[in-house]
Amino acid sequence: MTTPILEARGISKVYGHVEALSGTNFDLYPGEVTALIGDNGAGKSTLVRILSGAEQATAGEILFEGKPVHLHSPTDASRLGMETVFQDLALAPHLSPVQNMYLGREVMARGLLGHLGFMDKKRMREGSRSAFDRLGATVRNLGGPVGAMSGGQRQGIAVARAAAWAEKVVFLDEPTAALGVVQTKNVIELIRRVSAEGIGVVFISHSMPHVMEVADRIQVMWRGRRVVTYRKEDTSMEQLVAAMTGALERVAS
Amino acid sequence: MSTASATDTADVAQVVEEPEGGRLRGLARLQVLQIVLLLFVTVAVFSILRPDTFLTLFNFRGILQNTSILAVLGVGMTFVIITGGIDLSIGSVLVFSGVVADKVMAAQGGQGWGTVLLGAGVAVLSGLAWGLLNGFLVAKGKVAPLIVTLGSLSAALGFAQIITGGLDLRDAPRKLVDKIGFGNVAGQVPTLAVIAALVVVGGMILLHRTRFGLYTYAVGSNAEAGRRVGVNVDRHLIKVYALAGLLAGFGGILNLAFFQSTTIGGQSNTALNVIAGVAIGGTSLFGGVGTVFGTVMGLFIPIVLQNGFIQINVQPFWQQVVVGAVLVAVVYIDQARRTAAVRGGSRPRLPFLSRSGSRTRKETE
Numbered sequence A: 001m002t003t004p005i006l007e008a009r010g011i012s013k014v015y016g017h018v019e020a021l022s023g024t025n026f027d028l029y030p031g032e033v034t035a036l037i038g039d040n041g042a043g044k045s046t047l048v049r050i051l052s053g054a055e056q057a058t059a060g061e062i063l064f065e066g067k068p069v070h071l072h073s074p075t076d077a078s079r080l081g082m083e084t085v086f087q088d089l090a091l092a093p094h095l096s097p098v099q100n101m102y103l104g105r106e107v108m109a110r111g112l113l114g115h116l117g118f119m120d121k122k123r124m125r126e127g128s129r130s131a132f133d134r135l136g137a138t139v140r141n142l143g144g145p146v147g148a149m150s151g152g153q154r155q156g157i158a159v160a161r162a163a164a165w166a167e168k169v170v171f172l173d174e175p176t177a178a179l180g181v182v183q184t185k186n187v188i189e190l191i192r193r194v195s196a197e198g199i200g201v202v203f204i205s206h207s208m209p210h211v212m213e214v215a216d217r218i219q220v221m222w223r224g225r226r227v228v229t230y231r232k233e234d235t236s237m238e239q240l241v242a243a244m245t246g247a248l249e250r251v252a253s
Numbered sequence B: 001m002s003t004a005s006a007t008d009t010a011d012v013a014q015v016v017e018e019p020e021g022g023r024l025r026g027l028a029r030l031q032v033l034q035i036v037l038l039l040f041v042t043v044a045v046f047s048i049l050r051p052d053t054f055l056t057l058f059n060f061r062g063i064l065q066n067t068s069i070l071a072v073l074g075v076g077m078t079f080v081i082i083t084g085g086i087d088l089s090i091g092s093v094l095v096f097s098g099v100v101a102d103k104v105m106a107a108q109g110g111q112g113w114g115t116v117l118l119g120a121g122v123a124v125l126s127g128l129a130w131g132l133l134n135g136f137l138v139a140k141g142k143v144a145p146l147i148v149t150l151g152s153l154s155a156a157l158g159f160a161q162i163i164t165g166g167l168d169l170r171d172a173p174r175k176l177v178d179k180i181g182f183g184n185v186a187g188q189v190p191t192l193a194v195i196a197a198l199v200v201v202g203g204m205i206l207l208h209r210t211r212f213g214l215y216t217y218a219v220g221s222n223a224e225a226g227r228r229v230g231v232n233v234d235r236h237l238i239k240v241y242a243l244a245g246l247l248a249g250f251g252g253i254l255n256l257a258f259f260q261s262t263t264i265g266g267q268s269n270t271a272l273n274v275i276a277g278v279a280i281g282g283t284s285l286f287g288g289v290g291t292v293f294g295t296v297m298g299l300f301i302p303i304v305l306q307n308g309f310i311q312i313n314v315q316p317f318w319q320q321v322v323v324g325a326v327l328v329a330v331v332y333i334d335q336a337r338r339t340a341a342v343r344g345g346s347r348p349r350l351p352f353l354s355r356s357g358s359r360t361r362k363e364t365e
């Protein structure tokens, strides 16, 4: 098999007295959709934050395209082509969808004006509109503050932003939690489209039907560790639920 | 593509697009409009009561002059407050910069433009230095802005008094006083007001048209979101406090030009008055929202009131009472509307009481 585009080995994370991750492994291949599932508090979000540079592991190793990397900030991850929709979305509520889309990546005006710090608002507007259209996100007001929009609209903006900028890997931490039926379908469509471009997608969700619909592989976490990995065709919802509730561990020990 | 997403795209296409606007920004604009209206009514009332003295070119020039220096300070303060911070030190920094500039100009001697320019340069640099110190302590030291700038409020004034022995200096060169303090442009327009207008327009452009302005809003809105997309939040905060300090330093030389004195004892309320103007003008003390234009309008109100009260023989002290009431009323109305506009979430604590960028606004409900 090819080398994973992203691999984590023995990642631990301790918060005070809480061990959120205890030596977990994880891997992702180019162009695949892998679902990361597990009970509440299993450590999924923590793992994603570490793999996307938002937090640093207490111990363990991260390999990107087979080479060890140190991710000190989300910018480091972005530079490698990895984008993330965090569970808390991380949008600036007072800024517009366009401003959120391009924050940190502003398109500057041409020539002297650009050097003086002026932006090309028109191009950013057009770029955002096409990104939102691609997702079918119901963003009604490209100029209004994101904070006044519905949870689903905000989620749509965050997903569209990640998908637009990612080149190698996208992390989606419960991207459909607040979405309507149609928007959820669109996100699933988008995941397929993104992975068809050769980008690896990590999809976290508590919805087993969605997981079974879109994932190629499913990695199950339980109490801070990956306990098992299944190929989609080799597993069933019952088996996933059992693994998530620690049935495998109880048998093993 | 599935039929579902096709219909949905059509759905998106048919919704009306409001180019700029949205409820929060609409509200900010509504508040500015309210203040403009209030200002207009105030001016109208005084004009009707005293058409002979209030409604005169001479009087309006006076109002402009009295607002000019505060407006220069208000530009910097608007940026700081939009980041969710506060700068209590600007009055002291103004005094300190004026003192240092006065000393340098006196040592240099001469009453001409050369000395004025030297003094202005020194004042601006002194202000910049205090601003950088404030910014550094807020961004890197993670000390609450209220405490940092309370500290420099005290320290800058202390240094000014140490340098002068507590006695005001009066070495402003003639050119500075005649041409800038009391000079006119195009016959009747006070030079001070023209300079302030240039600073205000510069501030508007910087805030609303450039990346610097965008980052200012972003830091005040959700610093963590900015950080995650690669905005250097700490560096931006330092720049914003540096800007406020620089403008306070510039205010120092303007102050020297207008009062021909370093006014050491006269600036203890300056920062608070400017903050009041910023708040009246619709800039949220919670960060993320605000305009320079609103600040300027907010600063005019106390000055016009004071001016008008004197002329209708009301004790001018009433101005302070009225301004206090207006301030609280305006912010109360604003908050009530905002709470109604943004659903979910409890009211955040005032950010300048906490460490910079330590809060993340939850996006999920």
Ligand SMILES: Nc1ncnc2c1ncn2[C@@H]1O[C@H](COP(=O)(O)OP(=O)(O)OP(=O)(O)O)[C@@H](O)[C@H]1O
Pocket: A015, A018, A019, A020, A021, A038, A039, A040, A041, A042, A043, A044, A045, A046, A047, A087
């Ligand atoms: N910043 C933090 N400080 C302290 N403990 C934390 C922190 N973040 C996570 N934890 C703890 O780490 C464990 C794993 O949390 P995490 O958010 O990764 O779970 P999750 O699998 O994403 O759960 P969910 O499905 O509810 O989102 C939990 O016990 C949680 O309380």
Ligand SMILES: [Mg+2]
Pocket: A044, A045, A046, A087, A173
């Ligand atoms: Mg989670």
